[in-house]
Amino acid sequence: MKSFDGISFWWAIALLAVIGLVYALRAFIGYKHVARDAEADYEYKFPQGMIDSRLSKAGYIRAYRRFHNPRGSAYVAGAIAAILILTGPAMAVLEFVLEQIWQLSGRPRNIEPGFLVWQFIIFFSVIGFWVFIASRAARRYHRYAPVTFRDEMLKEMGED
Numbered sequence: 332m333k334s335f336d337g338i339s340f341w342w343a344i345a346l347l348a349v350i351g352l353v354y355a356l357r358a359f360i361g362y363k364h365v366a367r368d369a370e371a372d373y374e375y376k377f378p379q380g381m382i383d384s385r386l387s388k389a390g391y392i393r394a395y396r397r398f399h400n401p402r403g404s405a406y407v408a409g410a411i412a413a414i415l416i417l418t419g420p421a422m423a424v425l426e427f428v429l430e431q432i433w434q435l436s437g438r439p440r441n442i443e444p445g446f447l448v449w450q451f452i453i454f455f456s457v458i459g460f461w462v463f464i465a466s467r468a469a470r471r472y473h474r475y476a477p478v479t480f481r482d483e484m485l486k487e488m489g490e491d
Contacts, residue, residue, distance in 0.1 A: 351411030361401030
């Protein structure tokens with residue numbers, strides 16, 4: 332694999348890593364707060380009859396956490412981690428494929444490794460790869476998003 336030592340690439344990777352760490356920390360703190368709030372919410376609502384008596388405390392806490400956890404931050408952090416982990420192998424595969432295309436097409440000078448066309452293909456392929464991972468994460472986030480807290484409580488009681 333050729334070296335991708337362009338300073339802008341490493342700055343982009345470093346900036347992306349910092350953003351990913353911020354989102355991971357935000358998700359971690361949010362999950363801790365929600366876990367604490369779930370029990371306090373149950374302790375407040377149950378004596379006042381605001382929770383269906385068929386729902387156990389553990390079931391209420393599970394439903395509360397599923398609905399209120401900061402899933403968005405966790406998904407962003409996960410998508411960024413996937414991007415950071417998979418970019419290197421993806422670039423190696425891209426480099427190999429481009430090299431083979433160049434070899435099989437008779438080694439034309441206009442798409443020779445290092446030329447402007449080659450660099451543009453790599454640049455837009457990396458951006459496309461990152462967008463693909465982000466779109467898959469967003470799609471998964473929305474597919475498994477809870478609709479309402481009431482639905483989550485009914486799921487815990489077995490009344491889907």
